[in-house]
Every structure is written in C-alpha cells, then in structure tokens.
Amino acid sequence: MLDYLRLEVRRTLRDAGFVVGGIAMPVLMYLLFTNLGADDGTWKTGAMVGMAGYGAVGSALNTGGGVAEDRAIGWLRQLRVTPMTSRQVVAGRALTGSVTVLPAIVAVLAAGGLVNGVRLAAWQWAAIAVLLWLGSVPFTLLGLGNGYRLTGQTTGVANMACNLGLAVLGGLWFPVALFPAWLRSVSVYTPTYRFAQLGTSVADGRAPVPGAVAVLAFWLLAFGSYAVLSYRRSGRTG
Amino acid sequence: MTQTQCAAVAFAGAVKAFGAVRAVDGVDLNVARGETVALLGRNGAGKSTTISLLLGLTEPDEGSVRLFGAPPERAVRAGRVGAMLQEARAVPRVTVRELVGFVAGRYPEPLPVARALALAGIAELADRRVDRLSGGQTQRVRFAVALAGNPALLVLDEPTAALDVAARHAFWASMRGLARRGHTVLFSTHHLEEADRYADRILVIDRGRIVADGTGEQLRRSAGGGLVAVDLAGRATDGLERLAGVRSLEVRGDRARLRTDDPDATVLALAALGAIRGLEVAPASLDDAFLALTAPEPEPAPLTAPATEAV
Incomplete structure (x- = not known):
C-alpha cells in the first residue's frame, strides 16, 4: 500500500492544476488579502489559518477528482484485477489525500511566518499544522464520495462548488465577523468554520473549543458515510 | 489442494x-x-x-x-x-x-x-x-x-x-x-x-x-461444404444454383463460384453438364465457418458471398 501511496502522491504532485490551485493560489490569496489596506496584524494570523485551511480543503477535495479520473480511464478497474484488495485501494487513496494536503498547509504557514511576520510559539505552529492536517480528513472523504459517485467532469464542478461554497460560508476567505447575523448563525455549523477554528484557537493560545470538535466529528461521520455509500455504488456499476 | x-x-x-x-x-x-x-x-x-x-x-x-x-x-x-x-x-x-x-x-x-x-x-x-x-x-x-x-x-x-x-x-x-x-x-x-x-x-x-x-x-471442417468454381466459357448461368448441393451462386467475370454443402455431388452435376473447365474445389474458409455458426438464420443463403468485413 505504501507503493500505491507513493505512486499516487507522485501523480498528484505532477498535476499542474493541483500545484497552482492547491498550493500557489492559497499563498497568493493570503498575501493579497492581508497586504491590501491597513491592518492591525491579527487578521494576518487569522487569515493565515483560514487560507491554510482553504488550501487544505482544496487539496483534500482534489483527491476525489483523482478518483473520478482513475475511474473514467479504467485504472481502478485495472487495480481490481491485481492482487490489491479494494480496501487497500480506498485506504491508499485516503492516505494520498492526507499527504497531499500538507504542502498547502506548510506553504501558507511559511508565507505567514516568513513574509507577513506572524509570530507564534513553536508549539503553536506545530499544533496548528497538525490540527489542520487532521481536520482535513472530512473533506478528503467528501471528495472521495464525489469521486466515486460522479463522472470526472461533474466531480470537478462538484468539488469546486463544495470548495468555494464551504470556504466562503465558513469564513476562510473573509472573517465571519463581517457576515450578517443570520449568515453567521449558519456559518457556525459548517465544517470549514469549525475546521479553521481549530487553528485560530491555538493561534490565540487556547485549546480548540469542544463545539468545534463536535461539529467536525459530525461532518466526519456524514462525509465518511457518503464516501462509503458512493464507493459501494461504484463497485456495483463497475 | x-x-x-x-x-x-x-x-x-x-x-x-x-x-x-x-x-x-x-x-x-x-x-x-x-x-x-x-x-x-x-x-x-x-x-x-x-x-x-x-x-x-x-x-x-x-x-x-x-x-x-x-x-x-x-x-x-x-x-x-x-x-x-x-x-x-x-x-x-x-x-x-x-x-x-x-x-x-x-x-x-x-x-x-x-x-x-x-x-x-x-x-x-x-x-x-x-x-x-x-x-x-x-x-x-x-x-x-x-x-x-x-x-x-x-x-x-x-x-x-x-x-x-x-x-x-x-x-x-x-x-x-x-x-x-x-x-x-x-x-x-x-x-x-x-x-x-x-x-x-x-x-x-x-x-x-x-x-x-x-x-x-x-x-x-464442421462448417462442412466448400467452394466449387468453374469457367463459364460463355455458358448461361441459369440452373447452376439448382445443382446438387449448391447453396449459392456468384458470378465473377466468366467464372462461376458455387458455395455448396456437398462438393462431390456438385462436381458430378457440373461434369454431367460438361461444365468443368478450370474446375477448382476449395474447403470452406474460416469466414464461412464463422458465418455458418453465428448467422442470424441459416436460410435462405444470400446470392452473393457475404463480405468478410461484416465479421
């Protein structure tokens, strides 16, 4: 399975769309949003977590795009006639997703620390990176669910819609504080808002709030079930 | 095991x-x-x-x-x-x-x-x-x-x-x-x-x-039959398709090609007509065998030889 992971990570990193959309874009957007106009500095930290989260969500969903592509070209079918079990294939894919979110997280955090002068304790940097990494798992599952269910093109569109919609709703691009009250009340239930909250709490020197963990756990279950159902369905239809 | x-x-x-x-x-x-x-x-x-x-x-x-x-x-x-x-x-x-x-x-x-x-x-x-x-x-x-x-x-x-x-x-x-x-x-x-x-x-x-x-x-071999070909030498083709064994007749230029279930009987019938100039007998091709095995209905046979690219 490690070989499979290596093969798929390699394939992902060779995808120009992934490198630009999943790594370069969040970094650029972060630098752009935080360096236009006056700023008190706290947004530089908040936006750093938000954009690292946005990049991680995009990369996680991208895993599903890879699955849809592999299904369309018959590669998944080819794997089914090798000694690999389908469990190994799915687990390998999920692991690939969790590895490929790392570049986005690291790149945006690096931009925050090196370019924008964000200063945090060493444990905070480490904790933010690890929490964003773990917190991206539900989004990998959402992407896999889309990938196993939809065709290549519709997966791309669905992932894009999920990515932008959840990013904006969850306040990854603009702080939720700027939202009208009704939207803010929706926002707190989104996985993206809670996902970013994991990181922002740590940046403020606090432990993640239980609410964040609870909401994310709910979405983990929901997207996980979605992924399993989609995979079963794809097995039936070939 | x-x-x-x-x-x-x-x-x-x-x-x-x-x-x-x-x-x-x-x-x-x-x-x-x-x-x-x-x-x-x-x-x-x-x-x-x-x-x-x-x-x-x-x-x-x-x-x-x-x-x-x-x-x-x-x-x-x-x-x-x-x-x-x-x-x-x-x-x-x-x-x-x-x-x-x-x-x-x-x-x-x-x-x-x-x-x-x-x-x-x-x-x-x-x-x-x-x-x-x-x-x-x-x-x-x-x-x-x-x-x-x-x-x-x-x-x-x-x-x-x-x-x-x-x-x-x-x-x-x-x-x-x-x-x-x-x-x-x-x-x-x-x-x-x-x-x-x-x-x-x-x-x-x-x-x-x-x-x-x-x-x-x-x-x-299981498809049976074969192909019998003779020069027409100006002879009319009428009746050739009714000779013993003949399933279909195809005329190419001055040559008649008879697809037959029983090559021996067909050759004898042709000999009786005196039409054996350039006589040639060939076994059925794999094409024929394939068509015989998979044809939608065995009868009636087409008048011209089926095109091989249809396979």
Missing part, C-alpha cells in the same frame, strides 16, 4: 443478464493450463461480459466461474491472473517504468520490470510518461502491465483493437513468446485470422453462448 489438476478456467452454466438482455446465456467452458485460447465473436456477442465474469469483475447470476479451482477473486488476490482490459486508457502523470514497476510489485513472483518492458517491446519507452505515448504504444504498456506480475493466466480483451498491422505482428510475436513459457492465455478478438493463427483453440461465442469449440481446422 488439488490445484495442479484443476483447469485454469472453468465456467459451468454461467449466466449474466443486464435487464432483459442475457449477455452471457449459459456458458460452459474449460481451458487447460498452458493453452492459448481465442474467444471469437462479433461485437456484442458477449465476449467482454464473459471476460468480466472470468476476472471476477462481475458475478454470474447463475452457474459458476472458477479459476484454478477457486473463485476468480481468490485467484486474482493470489496473483495468478494478469489482464489487459479493453476500455482502459493511459494512466496520466506516471512513467512507463513507474507504472509497470508498481503493478509488478503487487504480485508475489513478478517479472523484472526490464524484462516485462522488453517482452512488450517498449524497453526504450521506460522513462516516457504514459499519457504522452501514441495509441499503439499505450496498448503495449497495457500489455506490459498485464504480464508484469508473471501471472499463470493472462487474459487479454481485444488486445490488438487499436494496433496497425506492423504493431499487430510485433504484439503477437511477444505473445507467442509468453505462451511458450507455459502461461495460459485467453484472448478475445473479432479477427478470424488472428484467432486462427495464434490460438490453439477457438471458442466461438454468439448471443451469449459458446456455439463452437475447436481448432481453426475443426471449425472449417
């Missing part, structure tokens, strides 16, 4: 329906180890469904499919099967070596990657990206993927579909090499000549059933 005595492939009454269409409609077949077998049929005859059943990609609705005495999934898990699937396309963003090496690594006793590439005739493409190769080269990469694991059973679904004549010859040359090494090979094709030339045995499938099983020679 008694696996050494078990057939490489054994279907017993296998049925697979999609809605109202019985794509595989009661197939019984056995392939012994080391045999090279062609599954011959028109498009839509049930070849690909048979292969999906064989590989365990689909389950039969009725009957059973076994590979080396075990369910297909078990043989696949054990690394005894390598397959070249029909609808597969190039895997993007990997090199040939990476892809073949990865697949080889899944099997317990794989071929060295360089050996697999050489057998497939793509040693010089090892470091090229698979998605940047031509159609024929991609096809050979898929062949290398199928044989990388050194599987006991090699299953090839329409392996030469996208190849030009030269690539086809190269492909069959490497295939023969493999068959000689003791691999069991089952390939599907709708090219009669390929089945005849490269397989020990031909299974003809039509409408989801095996309608014939034997060597090319046996199929030709």
Whole structure:
C-alpha cells in the first residue's frame, strides 16, 4: 500500500492544476488579502489559518477528482484485477489525500511566518499544522464520495462548488465577523468554520473549543458515510 | 489442494443478464493450463461480459466461474491472473517504468520490470510518461502491465483493437513468446485470422453462448461444404444454383463460384453438364465457418458471398 501511496502522491504532485490551485493560489490569496489596506496584524494570523485551511480543503477535495479520473480511464478497474484488495485501494487513496494536503498547509504557514511576520510559539505552529492536517480528513472523504459517485467532469464542478461554497460560508476567505447575523448563525455549523477554528484557537493560545470538535466529528461521520455509500455504488456499476 | 489438476478456467452454466438482455446465456467452458485460447465473436456477442465474469469483475447470476479451482477473486488476490482490459486508457502523470514497476510489485513472483518492458517491446519507452505515448504504444504498456506480475493466466480483451498491422505482428510475436513459457492465455478478438493463427483453440461465442469449440481446422471442417468454381466459357448461368448441393451462386467475370454443402455431388452435376473447365474445389474458409455458426438464420443463403468485413 505504501507503493500505491507513493505512486499516487507522485501523480498528484505532477498535476499542474493541483500545484497552482492547491498550493500557489492559497499563498497568493493570503498575501493579497492581508497586504491590501491597513491592518492591525491579527487578521494576518487569522487569515493565515483560514487560507491554510482553504488550501487544505482544496487539496483534500482534489483527491476525489483523482478518483473520478482513475475511474473514467479504467485504472481502478485495472487495480481490481491485481492482487490489491479494494480496501487497500480506498485506504491508499485516503492516505494520498492526507499527504497531499500538507504542502498547502506548510506553504501558507511559511508565507505567514516568513513574509507577513506572524509570530507564534513553536508549539503553536506545530499544533496548528497538525490540527489542520487532521481536520482535513472530512473533506478528503467528501471528495472521495464525489469521486466515486460522479463522472470526472461533474466531480470537478462538484468539488469546486463544495470548495468555494464551504470556504466562503465558513469564513476562510473573509472573517465571519463581517457576515450578517443570520449568515453567521449558519456559518457556525459548517465544517470549514469549525475546521479553521481549530487553528485560530491555538493561534490565540487556547485549546480548540469542544463545539468545534463536535461539529467536525459530525461532518466526519456524514462525509465518511457518503464516501462509503458512493464507493459501494461504484463497485456495483463497475 | 488439488490445484495442479484443476483447469485454469472453468465456467459451468454461467449466466449474466443486464435487464432483459442475457449477455452471457449459459456458458460452459474449460481451458487447460498452458493453452492459448481465442474467444471469437462479433461485437456484442458477449465476449467482454464473459471476460468480466472470468476476472471476477462481475458475478454470474447463475452457474459458476472458477479459476484454478477457486473463485476468480481468490485467484486474482493470489496473483495468478494478469489482464489487459479493453476500455482502459493511459494512466496520466506516471512513467512507463513507474507504472509497470508498481503493478509488478503487487504480485508475489513478478517479472523484472526490464524484462516485462522488453517482452512488450517498449524497453526504450521506460522513462516516457504514459499519457504522452501514441495509441499503439499505450496498448503495449497495457500489455506490459498485464504480464508484469508473471501471472499463470493472462487474459487479454481485444488486445490488438487499436494496433496497425506492423504493431499487430510485433504484439503477437511477444505473445507467442509468453505462451511458450507455459502461461495460459485467453484472448478475445473479432479477427478470424488472428484467432486462427495464434490460438490453439477457438471458442466461438454468439448471443451469449459458446456455439463452437475447436481448432481453426475443426471449425472449417464442421462448417462442412466448400467452394466449387468453374469457367463459364460463355455458358448461361441459369440452373447452376439448382445443382446438387449448391447453396449459392456468384458470378465473377466468366467464372462461376458455387458455395455448396456437398462438393462431390456438385462436381458430378457440373461434369454431367460438361461444365468443368478450370474446375477448382476449395474447403470452406474460416469466414464461412464463422458465418455458418453465428448467422442470424441459416436460410435462405444470400446470392452473393457475404463480405468478410461484416465479421
């Protein structure tokens, strides 16, 4: 399975769309949003977590795009006639997703620390990176669910819609504080808002709030079930 | 385990329906180890469904499919099967070596990657990206993927579909090499000549059933009959199609070609008419055999010889 992971990570990193959309874009957007106009500095930290989260969500969903592509070209079918079990294939894919979110997280955090002068304790940097990494798992599952269910093109569109919609709703691009009250009340239930909250709490020197963990756990279950159902369905239809 | 005595492939009454269409409609077949077998049929005859059943990609609705005495999934898990699937396309963003090496690594006793590439005739493409190769080269990469694991059973679904004549010859040359090494090979094709030339045995499938099983020679013989040709020498063709045994008559220039169920009787009848100039008697071709076996209805025979490309 490690070989499979290596093969798929390699394939992902060779995808120009992934490198630009999943790594370069969040970094650029972060630098752009935080360096236009006056700023008190706290947004530089908040936006750093938000954009690292946005990049991680995009990369996680991208895993599903890879699955849809592999299904369309018959590669998944080819794997089914090798000694690999389908469990190994799915687990390998999920692991690939969790590895490929790392570049986005690291790149945006690096931009925050090196370019924008964000200063945090060493444990905070480490904790933010690890929490964003773990917190991206539900989004990998959402992407896999889309990938196993939809065709290549519709997966791309669905992932894009999920990515932008959840990013904006969850306040990854603009702080939720700027939202009208009704939207803010929706926002707190989104996985993206809670996902970013994991990181922002740590940046403020606090432990993640239980609410964040609870909401994310709910979405983990929901997207996980979605992924399993989609995979079963794809097995039936070939 | 008694696996050494078990057939490489054994279907017993296998049925697979999609809605109202019985794509595989009661197939019984056995392939012994080391045999090279062609599954011959028109498009839509049930070849690909048979292969999906064989590989365990689909389950039969009725009957059973076994590979080396075990369910297909078990043989696949054990690394005894390598397959070249029909609808597969190039895997993007990997090199040939990476892809073949990865697949080889899944099997317990794989071929060295360089050996697999050489057998497939793509040693010089090892470091090229698979998605940047031509159609024929991609096809050979898929062949290398199928044989990388050194599987006991090699299953090839329409392996030469996208190849030009030269690539086809190269492909069959490497295939023969493999068959000689003791691999069991089952390939599907709708090219009669390929089945005849490269397989020990031909299974003809039509409408989801095996309608014939034997060597090319046996199929030709079982189709019976033959072709009798004579010069007309200005004679009218009237009545020739009513001679003993004659199924159909075709006139080309000054030559009459009689497709007949009983060449001897036809020749005697022609002799009685004194029409034996340039007499030629040929056995039925594999084309004829194939058409006889799979024709929608045996009667009435068409007046002109059926075009071979319809096969």
